[in-house]
Amino acid sequence: MNQEIYCSVTNCHYYGQGHKCTAEKIMVTSDPVAHKLPDTMDALTSQEFPDSPVQSCMESCCKTFVAKEDPTRDGVQKLQ
Numbered sequence: 433m434n435q436e437i438y439c440s441v442t443n444c445h446y447y448g449q450g451h452k453c454t455a456e457k458i459m460v461t462s463d464p465v466a467h468k469l470p471d472t473m474d475a476l477t478s479q480e481f482p483d484s485p486v487q488s489c490m491e492s493c494c495k496t497f498v499a500k501e502d503p504t505r506d507g508v509q510k511l512q
């Protein structure tokens with residue numbers, strides 16, 4: 433599957449020119465699940481995430497986000 437992911441979160445480590453996400457894999461989940469799970473839980477552990485339906489886009493988020501200035505946040509080395 434050839435996917436293109438566009439994102440406007442410019443302070444993310446994976447943000448690329450033209451609003452393109454450069455991460456190989458991302459994990460999107462609900463806001464409550466993202467709050468509850470540690471940073472070690474990400475795309476590589478996607479099968480361990482609980483089902484997390486939401487009512488609108490405002491209740492979901494990218495769990496792969498990591499601040500540009502801190503790619504090892506909480507000691508977790510993110511992909512790439």
Ligand code: SF4
Binds near residue numbers: 438453458494496
């Ligand atoms: S990892 Fe998530 S927040 Fe970061 S650029 Fe990609 S889609 Fe956006």
